Amino acid sequence: MAMLEVNDIHTYYGNIHALQGVSLEVEEGEIVTLIGANGAGKTTTLRTISKLLTPRQGNILFEGEDIAQYAPHEMVFKGVAMVPEGRGVFARLTVAENLDMGAFSRDDTKGIKQDLERVFTLFPRLKERRSQVAGTLSGGEQQMLATGRALMAHPRLMLMDEPSMGLAPILVEDTFKTIKAINEEGTTILLVEQNATMAFSVADRGYVLQTGEIVLDDTAENLKANEMVQKAYLGIE
Amino acid sequence: MLQRFQNISFLDIALWALAAIIITVVIWGTIATIIDNPYNPQFWAETIVFGISQGSLYALIAIGYTLVYGVLFMINFAHGEFFMTGIITATIFLAQPMKETGFLDNYPIISLLAIAAVSILVSMAIALLTERVAYRPLRKAPRLVPLITAIGASFFWQYFFRGLYGSEVKPFPPFEILKGKFTIAGVPILKTHAVVIVSAVIMLIGLYLFVMKTKVGKSIRAVAENKDVAALMGINVDRAITITFAMGSAMAGIAGVLYALVFRQTHFFMGFIPGIKAFTAAVLGGIGSVPGAALGGFLLGMFESIGPALFLEGLGIPAPHQLKDVIAFTMLVLVLILRPQGILGERLAEEKA
Numbered sequence: 223m224a225m226l227e228v229n230d231i232h233t234y235y236g237n238i239h240a241l242q243g244v245s246l247e248v249e250e251g252e253i254v255t256l257i258g259a260n261g262a263g264k265t266t267t268l269r270t271i272s273k274l275l276t277p278r279q280g281n282i283l284f285e286g287e288d289i290a291q292y293a294p295h296e297m298v299f300k301g302v303a304m305v306p307e308g309r310g311v312f313a314r315l316t317v318a319e320n321l322d323m324g325a326f327s328r329d330d331t332k333g334i335k336q337d338l339e340r341v342f343t344l345f346p347r348l349k350e351r352r353s354q355v356a357g358t359l360s361g362g363e364q365q366m367l368a369t370g371r372a373l374m375a376h377p378r379l380m381l382m383d384e385p386s387m388g389l390a391p392i393l394v395e396d397t398f399k400t401i402k403a404i405n406e407e408g409t410t411i412l413l414v415e416q417n418a419t420m421a422f423s424v425a426d427r428g429y430v431l432q433t434g435e436i437v438l439d440d441t442a443e444n445l446k447a448n449e450m451v452q453k454a455y456l457g458i459e
Numbered sequence: 460m461l462q463r464f465q466n467i468s469f470l471d472i473a474l475w476a477l478a479a480i481i482i483t484v485v486i487w488g489t490i491a492t493i494i495d496n497p498y499n500p501q502f503w504a505e506t507i508v509f510g511i512s513q514g515s516l517y518a519l520i521a522i523g524y525t526l527v528y529g530v531l532f533m534i535n536f537a538h539g540e541f542f543m544t545g546i547i548t549a550t551i552f553l554a555q556p557m558k559e560t561g562f563l564d565n566y567p568i569i570s571l572l573a574i575a576a577v578s579i580l581v582s583m584a585i586a587l588l589t590e591r592v593a594y595r596p597l598r599k600a601p602r603l604v605p606l607i608t609a610i611g612a613s614f615f616w617q618y619f620f621r622g623l624y625g626s627e628v629k630p631f632p633p634f635e636i637l638k639g640k641f642t643i644a645g646v647p648i649l650k651t652h653a654v655v656i657v658s659a660v661i662m663l664i665g666l667y668l669f670v671m672k673t674k675v676g677k678s679i680r681a682v683a684e685n686k687d688v689a690a691l692m693g694i695n696v697d698r699a700i701t702i703t704f705a706m707g708s709a710m711a712g713i714a715g716v717l718y719a720l721v722f723r724q725t726h727f728f729m730g731f732i733p734g735i736k737a738f739t740a741a742v743l744g745g746i747g748s749v750p751g752a753a754l755g756g757f758l759l760g761m762f763e764s765i766g767p768a769l770f771l772e773g774l775g776i777p778a779p780h781q782l783k784d785v786i787a788f789t790m791l792v793l794v795l796i797l798r799p800q801g802i803l804g805e806r807l808a809e810e811k812a
């Protein structure tokens with residue numbers, strides 16, 4: 223049984239049929255990437271998995287359980303955390319307060335402390351800036367904070383929406399190294415990206431989304447070699 | 460250089476001219492009053508104490524407007540009614556019977572605490588009911604819809620309580636222990652005013668610490684910034700909004716008790732003017748900001764209290780004390796021209812729309 227099973231979901235914004243039957247699976251321990259052009263429905267897919275949106279059709283199983291019954295805030299308790307598109311740090315809260323909010327669902331003081339240590343080891347910059355208001359952080363630092371905040375929930379599955387967006391090339395590389403490291407420590411990751419080259423370098427498998435439908439589904443190796451993918455997403459003619 | 464000037468419209472110029480005129484009149488009036496010197500220092504000291512006392516009430520009520528605006532970007536026009544419902548109920552069912560049986564004079568502290576508890580609970584109950592029934596279903600509606608609904612809720616509660624308790628003024632019994640005054644540094648202070656100011660300051664500090672330091676307080680600030688992301692953190696957004704209404708209305712419930720101590724009466728219409736003034740105070744301080752609401756409240760109370768004597772007396776205006784409301788709203792106009800986001804507000808309001 224896969225950790226996450228998305229079965230033929232259709233999600234709408236009013237009359238806009240944004241997801242037209244998306245199915246995907248994520249096995250425990252994997253990094254799975256979901257790539258696609260602007261407006262393909264990547265964010266919509268992640269928001270549906272985290273229950274911010276409800277599909278009109280289809281279902282989603284997390285660890286074998288249908289999530290239809292849960293409210294968005296309950297998904298964190300189930301073990302799903304998200305690094306949202308555009309980072310979504312709380313600009314007026316300090317770095318430390320943002321991390322606190324990441325651990326909102328927990329009350330195991332000791333575990334929270336351990337995870338805070340882990341976040342500060344992963345991102346020493348956050349430790350230096352912990353009493354700074356998040357709105358004044360650089361883009362790269364905000365990405366670290368959004369990732370660290372999701373880790374504070376100690377999730378089993380982490381959804382990441384374009385973590386490399388808007389970052390300088392050197393930071394992009396750091397970001398993917400961090401993603402790999404987080405995965406190696408035991409967190410399963412579903413990674414949405416437009417930077418397909420980097421995404422394939424860390425992912426085990428991938429899905430290609432086009433206007434609300436999955437058009438390809440294969441190992442990262444095979445996708446990298448796929449002619450259509452090379453043309454459309456890797457910039458290889 | 461030219462670019463810069465092209466962005467300035469006639470309206471801006473007219474508003475700045477208006478601001479300049481207001482400031483000139485205020486300075487001119489102040490100088491004239493100082494030269495005339497019609498009052499002794501004692502008068503000024505008492506006026507200032509009265510202003511701070513009045514300002515504490517505005518500050519406590521203003522907190523409710525600012526908290527709700529912070530999480531919902533909605534002006535809760537029914538907030539003045541939350542203030543009224545608590546104390547009018549406590550007056551009828553506790554204060555008046557307690558006075559008649561002598562309990563109030565024998566056990567004044569217990570009586571006061573009981574009155575405060577009932578006032579807070581009723582204000583909270585009405586606020587939570589209003590939120591649940593009238594506001595929550597409209598959370599995704601355009602912003603004008605909840606605004607109109609709030610005005611409707613305000614009328615609803617006014618006339619509901621008028622129907623319930625009648626339209627006549629309900630006297631709030633005086634407390635023997637609060638009669639008289641004491642003197643600090645030569646300034647006589649009515650005991651009632653001292654109680655009002657000290658209670659308000661304690662409540663305001665307590666609320667500020669709650670919002671800044673506790674986990675629940677932080678979650679409310681997170682909800683104020685981004686509801687979707689807050690939910691992703693595991694925060695129950697509906698619950699956070701409920702707590703916000705509960706805190707704001709608890710402050711209003713306490714303000715009701717303090718109001719009754721000072722003015723010794725309650726009435727179904729009593730929430731209207733303090734509500735509008737407190738809303739003014741919240742805008743003045745920067746709506747959405749908790750310290751802003753407190754500062755705005757105190758400033759408004761002070762200006763209303765000393766303004767007529769200080770700004771208007773010297774200009775030879777007859778009966779300047781009847782113009783205190785004019786001063787309050789002129790002050791609002793001035794701040795909105797010179798600093799539209801309010802004294803401590805951030806320039807975020809428009810982006811958020």
Ligand SMILES: Nc1ncnc2c1ncn2[C@@H]1O[C@H](COP(=O)(O)OP(=O)(O)OP(=O)(O)O)[C@@H](O)[C@H]1O
Pocket residue numbers: 235238240258259260261262263264265266267307416
């Ligand atoms: N709030 C909304 N209301 C209406 N339509 C929306 C809304 N959000 C997204 N859409 C539409 O749904 C489709 C999928 O959008 P989505 O944000 O999921 O794309 P995406 O793959 O994440 O794109 P990007 O790479 O630009 O982030 C798009 O056509 C978009 O216009």
Ligand SMILES: [Mg+2]
Pocket residue numbers: 264265266307383
């Ligand atoms: Mg997106």
